[in-house]
Amino acid sequence: MTAVDLQTWEKKAAEIGQGLSRFVAIWGDASGYCPFVHLATRRKGASSAEVINLAAPDRRFPSIGAHQPAAILMERAIFDMHGLIADGLPDTRPWLDHGTWPGSRATKPYKFKPVNGDGIHQIPVGPVHAGTIEPGHFRFSVNGETIVRIEARLGYTHKGTLKLMRRASIDHAAKLTARISGDSTCAYSFAFALAVEQALGVEAPARAQILRGVMAELERLANHLGDFGAICNDAGFPLLNAHGAMLRERMLRLCAACFGHRLMMDLIVPGGVTADLAHGDEAKIDRELTIVSTQFERIVEVYEKTASLQDRTVGTGRLDPAVAELLGCGGYVGRASGQTFDARRDMAYAPYHDLHFGVPCRDIGDADTRVRVRIEEVRQSSAIILALLRELPDGPIQSPRPPSTSPREGNAIVEGFRGDVFSYVRISNGCIEDVFLRDPSWFLWPALETAIEGNIVADFPLCNKSFNASYSGCDL
């Protein structure tokens, strides 16, 4: 990390605004004598993120959100967490702070953005929803059936995870990391492990690197398979949900049989992995992937041939590629709207740096396109797992961790199933001094708000599921 002065910070902010640098994350650190703000960015084509920090002795810093809307939610969260004020931030309402915890700074009732016009009325939904999903509030402003504006209000699952991680041991922090977003536990643990390893100057053994790739792809497969069915269900076609849920269950059982945990929690740790494949497991994975792939192609065929289903998905919830570009949307949402970024290829971390694979990318941007990108990713992940298993060397699965006395830092970007997860750690004396983990959903929620405009209320669950942004991941 580079300490910068005000002038350099503002130059960086302008660069982000002009699109020369991609915004990755911004977070505060007010635990020490002088508060700091950290900014992570990525140049196009660069294979790592650049982190700068700015001292904010008067608790103020020039807003990045004033130049790049993707930073607005994070800067609102910085005020909630640390009381640091972003000068020029266009929206200064609290975000995570609902006025419920000791020392809260949210004193006034929350005000949604005004919507004016003849016949417009509001529908408040959540935080408790009809389905078995995470809590969040959506404020619909509708004219008849048509949505004029939707505003998401999140923060309901804020658990103070980052504060619990600061001053914790590396092992305890790894446990908390694995519980930031349950469906992406491997991706988070992977990103955290790479950042810690960079800080300590160690590498996981070759066998562990390959196993991490296998776990990360199994997680992607399980989520894509389940969500494919769930999206069809929200489009009124439960048959494919039954099949998708069945295929997802088969993947979870495979994970339990090979690695001992259905969601593969706590398996990727700094230094390596904690579970190894036994003799015969590779053949088991190969066999199961063949069965699941065959059955998946059958349900894809049903999707392709059912006009009534595509009538719901085609043209629904279209995310304009220009908006996806502006907000820096990653994952299948970005790749269905013309964005080509895939951290596995572009950040080239192990074990993907040795693999050759294409990144499926389209630019229509509707729910159907997001489904199609995920269909291609299912095929690709199966192929990647088989390719990785062919390269699996013998050897240890954990490297010893050298002690750290002076503060050292590391960061990483890892491709989770819903997009790129960024991690940053600063370690001293074996403890976490500062940490930030950025979920891809920080950019997906504002994108969903724009994609939904002009759709009908009844299509909201379908649009929402086709984005499948995480609540817990960005509430932290």
Add this chain to the structure above:
Amino acid sequence: MRKTLIESVLFGSLTEPPPAITDQEKAELVSALDRAAHRRLGRSLAIREVDAGSCNGCELEIIALNNVFHDLERFGLKIVASPRHADVLMVTGPVTRNMEAALRLTYEAMPAPNYVVAVGNCACTGGVFAESYACRGAVSKVIPVDLRIPGCPPNPISLLKGLISLMD
């Protein structure tokens, strides 16, 4: 699609036999339950789920109860969309302070008699988030809890065992 449908019928069921529960397990699970309420609720329970700040891991496993392997509804158990229709409230997460009011309102919206089931380590004890400024911790600190199903997350078989014990 016709081929898929026909094969689905001919192939036979993927649904597995119910999990065996030992007497000791059962005794532990039902010890806190009110027998009188049980008689009135009969052999069918409507379940409402509330995520009170979980990481979503528990939800994934609760959703898995509805897949063809576990087929929750054959036990007379059904996940419903409103607390007004529910006999059972399944709660996950370490009850974040931001979800506390919503959890209370959901609980109060349920008709009596009812059961509350704390699902997962966070809901049972607060788990790794117990010490956080932003969490209340165990669900029992906010509303009365009748049954605890620990695990991180509990797998669908543990969930099934717990729920079946509510009816036995």
